Amino acid sequence: MNARPLMILRLATGATEDVGETPYGTVSIFPVTGGSFEGDRLRGKVVAGGGDWVTVRADGTLELDLRVTLETDDGALIYMTFTGVRDDPSHYFRTLPRFETAASQYAFLNRLLAVGVGEVFPDGPVHVIEEIL
Amino acid sequence: MLEEDEGGFTPLPDTGWDSAGTQYGRKAVETRLLMTLSVRVAPPTDIGHVPHGTRRIARLTGGDFEGPRLRGTLVPGSSADWLLLRGDGVLELDFRATLRTDEGGLIAMKSFGLRHGPPEVLAALGRGETVDPASYYFRTTPRFVTSHPRYAFLNRVIAVATGDRRADGPIYTIHEVL
Numbered sequence: 001m002n003a004r005p006l007m008i009l010r011l012a013t014g015a016t017e018d019v020g021e022t023p024y025g026t027v028s029i030f031p032v033t034g035g036s037f038e039g040d041r042l043r044g045k046v047v048a049g050g051g052d053w054v055t056v057r058a059d060g061t062l063e064l065d066l067r068v069t070l071e072t073d074d075g076a077l078i079y080m081t082f083t084g085v086r087d088d089p090s091h092y093f094r095t096l097p098r099f100e101t102a103a104s105q106y107a108f109l110n111r112l113l114a115v116g117v118g119e120v121f122p123d124g125p126v127h128v129i130e131e132i133l
Numbered sequence: 134m135l136e137e138d139e140g141g142f143t144p145l146p147d148t149g150w151d152s153a154g155t156q157y158g159r160k161a162v163e164t165r166l167l168m169t170l171s172v173r174v175a176p177p178t179d180i181g182h183v184p185h186g187t188r189r190i191a192r193l194t195g196g197d198f199e200g201p202r203l204r205g206t207l208v209p210g211s212s213a214d215w216l217l218l219r220g221d222g223v224l225e226l227d228f229r230a231t232l233r234t235d236e237g238g239l240i241a242m243k244s245f246g247l248r249h250g251p252p253e254v255l256a257a258l259g260r261g262e263t264v265d266p267a268s269y270y271f272r273t274t275p276r277f278v279t280s281h282p283r284y285a286f287l288n289r290v291i292a293v294a295t296g297d298r299r300a301d302g303p304i305y306t307i308h309e310v311l
Contacts, residue, residue: 094291
């Protein structure tokens with residue numbers, strides 16, 4: 001499987017909103033307060049707002065459901081979502097990002113699938129995101 | 134610090150990841166073959182123009198999958214691919230299939246995907262011709278759930294697949310993201 005780097009995304013998160021036990025598992029919402037992203041083809045900052053809706057499944061694995069807005073250094077807005085899983089015992093934190101934008105210079109994002117490898121750092125998660133070629 | 138041990142990288146502050154997607158020489162995205170899935174597709178049902186594009190539904194009438202850790206057949210019935218041709222010419226695939234392993238475990242698979250390419254290549258696919266799969270973009274992102282203990286590893290696997298559209302249905306080469 002071939003992939004090439006798309007961006008490294010650093011997210012800053014606020015205090016967790018613990019929704020608690022739901023019919024689907026234990027839900028916590030991690031608000032995104034900011035961040036940055038950088039790659040050869042695009043870079044910029046994460047707009048405050050959005051978050052990651054995290055569900056702890058019965059088997060202990062976390063199901064991720066994130067939506068954020070990115071703003072590039074040339075002023076374009078990109079809506080980004082991902083679903084994914086995070087399993088801390090096996091150090092498996094992988095995501096499937098998708099992008100939507102109306103900016104023609106970034107229209108290639110509308111047409112690609114991507115994979116992210118996440119890692120948790122003290123000041124927030126970092127995702128290495130690669131385009132699936 | 135590690136960066137001094139390895140040298141040659143420009144790590145982002147505190148993370149060690151460089152812009153090439155490597156961390157101290159380790160590549161971020163590594164994959165291995167999970168299975169090859171060949172499906173047979175019935176002529177699609179045209180729903181027509183919907184607010185998001187043009188919707189078609191292609192039922193799956195059968196199929197087989199085989200990989201190092203699992204093999205079996207596709208269960209027809211609910212299995213289908215819900216296709217949406219967007220206004221920008223990209224085909225969105227919303228695939229759902231039930232897989233039965235050779236020892237009877239049932240696996241529910243859902244996969245979102247994209248297909249697009251040069252008009253002449255897509256026209257050849259439309260005529261049922263076999264086309265070099267490298268000449269168009271046909272990629273999907275399968276997820277799996279199962280209650281069978283032997284296949285429980287699938288419940289937390291993120292996977293990516295390349296598709297090869299043949300006249301009677303696509304062949305998906307599915308890789309687990311390690």
